[in-house]
Amino acid sequence: MTFTYIPGDQPEILSVRGLKTHFFTEEGVVKAVDGVDLTLHRGEVLGVVGESGCGKSVTSLSIMRLVGPPGRIVAGEIKFNGEDLLALSDRDMNRLRGDRITMIFQQPQTSLNPVYSTGNQVAEVFQIHTGAKGKSALAKAVELFKQVGIPDPNKKVNAYPHEMSGGQAQRVMIAMGLAMSPEILIADEPTTALDVTIQAQILDLIRTMRNQLNTAVILITHELGVIAEIADTVAVMYAGQIVEEAGVEDLFEQPLHPYTQGLLGALPVIGKHTEKLAVIPGSVPDLVNLPPGCRFADRCAQRELHDLTICTEQAPELIPQGNNHRVRCWLYT
Amino acid sequence: MLTYVARRLLYVVITMFAVSLITFALIFASGDPAVALTPVRPGQQPSKELTERIRVKYGLDQPIPVQYVRYMGNILRGDLGESFYFHRPVAELLIERFPKTAQLAILILITSLLIGIPLGVITALKKNSVFDRIVTISSVAIISVPSFLVAVLLLYVFAFKLEWLPNGGTGTWKHLVLPVLSMALPMGVAYGIFLRTNMLNAVSADYARTARAKGLDATRTNLKHILPNALIPIVTLAGIDLAYLLTGVVLIETVFGIPGIGIAITRAATQRDIPVIMGSVFIGAIFIGIMNLIADIIVARLDPRVRLGDR
Numbered sequence: 001m002t003f004t005y006i007p008g009d010q011p012e013i014l015s016v017r018g019l020k021t022h023f024f025t026e027e028g029v030v031k032a033v034d035g036v037d038l039t040l041h042r043g044e045v046l047g048v049v050g051e052s053g054c055g056k057s058v059t060s061l062s063i064m065r066l067v068g069p070p071g072r073i074v075a076g077e078i079k080f081n082g083e084d085l086l087a088l089s090d091r092d093m094n095r096l097r098g099d100r101i102t103m104i105f106q107q108p109q110t111s112l113n114p115v116y117s118t119g120n121q122v123a124e125v126f127q128i129h130t131g132a133k134g135k136s137a138l139a140k141a142v143e144l145f146k147q148v149g150i151p152d153p154n155k156k157v158n159a160y161p162h163e164m165s166g167g168q169a170q171r172v173m174i175a176m177g178l179a180m181s182p183e184i185l186i187a188d189e190p191t192t193a194l195d196v197t198i199q200a201q202i203l204d205l206i207r208t209m210r211n212q213l214n215t216a217v218i219l220i221t222h223e224l225g226v227i228a229e230i231a232d233t234v235a236v237m238y239a240g241q242i243v244e245e246a247g248v249e250d251l252f253e254q255p256l257h258p259y260t261q262g263l264l265g266a267l268p269v270i271g272k273h274t275e276k277l278a279v280i281p282g283s284v285p286d287l288v289n290l291p292p293g294c295r296f297a298d299r300c301a302q303r304e305l306h307d308l309t310i311c312t313e314q315a316p317e318l319i320p321q322g323n324n325h326r327v328r329c330w331l332y333t
Numbered sequence: 334m335l336t337y338v339a340r341r342l343l344y345v346v347i348t349m350f351a352v353s354l355i356t357f358a359l360i361f362a363s364g365d366p367a368v369a370l371t372p373v374r375p376g377q378q379p380s381k382e383l384t385e386r387i388r389v390k391y392g393l394d395q396p397i398p399v400q401y402v403r404y405m406g407n408i409l410r411g412d413l414g415e416s417f418y419f420h421r422p423v424a425e426l427l428i429e430r431f432p433k434t435a436q437l438a439i440l441i442l443i444t445s446l447l448i449g450i451p452l453g454v455i456t457a458l459k460k461n462s463v464f465d466r467i468v469t470i471s472s473v474a475i476i477s478v479p480s481f482l483v484a485v486l487l488l489y490v491f492a493f494k495l496e497w498l499p500n501g502g503t504g505t506w507k508h509l510v511l512p513v514l515s516m517a518l519p520m521g522v523a524y525g526i527f528l529r530t531n532m533l534n535a536v537s538a539d540y541a542r543t544a545r546a547k548g549l550d551a552t553r554t555n556l557k558h559i560l561p562n563a564l565i566p567i568v569t570l571a572g573i574d575l576a577y578l579l580t581g582v583v584l585i586e587t588v589f590g591i592p593g594i595g596i597a598i599t600r601a602a603t604q605r606d607i608p609v610i611m612g613s614v615f616i617g618a619i620f621i622g623i624m625n626l627i628a629d630i631i632v633a634r635l636d637p638r639v640r641l642g643d644r
Contacts, residue, residue: 064546066542066545066546068536097545097548102546105542105543105546107539110539112540114637114638115635115636117637124549125547125548128548160638162637
């Protein structure tokens with residue numbers, strides 16, 4: 001069975017509006033996430049892409065409500081099937097986590113507890129959410145190990161994290177994430193720490209699982225290759241905000257935001273010889289003292305080219321550009 | 334596992350050789366044993382003649398290496414020698430006294446863990462609460478005070494003022510409470526602070542975040558996932574602390590008048606009673622070696638990454 005995600009065909013299951021997550025540090029308030037809107041439909045793979053420090057991980061942790069001090073969600077709403085997650089009690093949120101919304105992380109080996117066997121850690125999900133006891137929970141873990149393609153699952157459930165390769169450990173994490181057939185799986189850089197060949201396998205596994213369970217996936221990455229491989233829709237983040245969102249083909253064919261264009265330009269193209277890869281000059285603005293205008297303005301070649309002054313004075317909004325394509329840039333007003 | 338234990342015991346033997354050499358050298362470096370052994374009548378000069386006789390009698394006139402080899406030869410034959418001062422076989426002295434010291438040391442270690450682990454867990458769970466602050470501040474105060482002073486304070490309050498417990502001696506469990514507490518209290522609160530720090534650091538660990546993402550609440554994440562990891566360094570530390578513990582027990586035995594090896598070794602040291610010093614040091618080294626081995630086995634149980642017998 002293959003599943004193709006058709007936009008507009010599927011019900012909306014997650015809607016993030018005006019999310020602001022700030023970190024209250026000695027140096028000042030770090031506005032890591034500063035007004036993010038996201039919409040996710042059943043079975044959709046939403047790729048969130050951006051440089052490190054752009055707020056993509058903090059956005060996902062905010063959805064899980066796992067941002068710890070000194071960070072705090074200061075504004076916005078996160079609606080899951082119409083229910084505001086930010087208004088839930090801690091107890092109800094615990095029930096939801098690992099059951100209906102799950103998350104996997106970048107470093108699979110350190111994300112597993114070194115003192116428990118991997119099977120034990122997967123079985124724990126069943127113990128928490130179904131009340132299954134030791135033996136039957138472990139039997140289910142064996143079943144899951146098989147599903148995520150871990151060889152010799154009966155034996156491997158007894159293996160400890162340090163006895164597994166990164167790829168296998170990430171499969172264990174995925175087994176954990178998919179144990180309860182969640183509605184949303186958040187994958188935060190799931191392939192970054194892995195070898196290229198293993199990366200493809202893990203992405204393939206995530207796609208297969210999405211097809212089987214109709215789970216929506218939020219995939220956080222800084223690699224456009226990963227996005228091209230698996231995402232249905234893409235949100236590009238820059239300095240705590242989404243600067244562009246579109247269907248994956250749309251975005252790659254017709255990137256509108258100068259930052260997105262820069263990211264795509266920095267990708268090497270096979271067969272095309274260039275002296276140097278294009279780079280975006282400058283660096284990300286200080287998240288404590290953000291500029292009043294567009295956050296990308298002082299790195300933006302388009303601004304200089306078109307000699308725009310509004311860019312440094314006034315912050316642009318996300319503007320619709322037809323066909324589910326939106327961009328935060330003064331060029332398109 | 335068995336080969337591992339055997340090899341570790343071999344290390345203990347090697348350590349003992351090293352320790353014997355160092356101790357022997359230190360004894361002679363710190364003064365002439367024959368002079369120290371010479372009895373002196375009040376108001377008189379020590380008799381040179383007597384000193385020389387003592388020197389010959391105990392073989393102290395031989396070159397030091399010869400003495401050492403002879404002593405070690407006897408040891409290998411199972412003869413620990415006879416105390417210069419008590420005129421009794423050292424083996425007998427150790428068998429009589431060491432169990433009291435070992436009992437005290439082990440009780441102190443267990444009690445300090447029984448104090449430290451719950452204290453660390455509760456203060457970590459209730460971080461920045463009034464309870465946490467009171468415990469942390471008083472812990473620092475207790476650690477800062479030397480343990481013999483803790484002993485004296487405990488004696489004053491519980492033996493002299495309240496008269497709940499005896500002020501010294503041995504016999505019943507009541508005699509053990511104050512000696513054990515006077516060392517277990519400072520050690521225990523130190524373990525508590527260490528465990529608290531370990532647990533609080535691990536809250537931001539990747540695996541702790543995974544546990545939360547699975548749906549565990551903060552408390553169960555702390556107890557089930559963070560605590561076992563945070564305990565590993567505590568057990569290692571406790572194993573290392575044993576050496577410190579044995580020297581501390583010497584003081585405690587003196588304060589509470591417990592006839593353990595501590596009192597014997599302090600007296601032997603002032604009198605240069607070589608066989609007793611050497612015997613005590615040996616038995617201390619064996620004790621520390623075995624306890625460290627036990628600590629390592631426990632660490633291997635707690636941490637699957639540690640494989641006994643590798644390398």
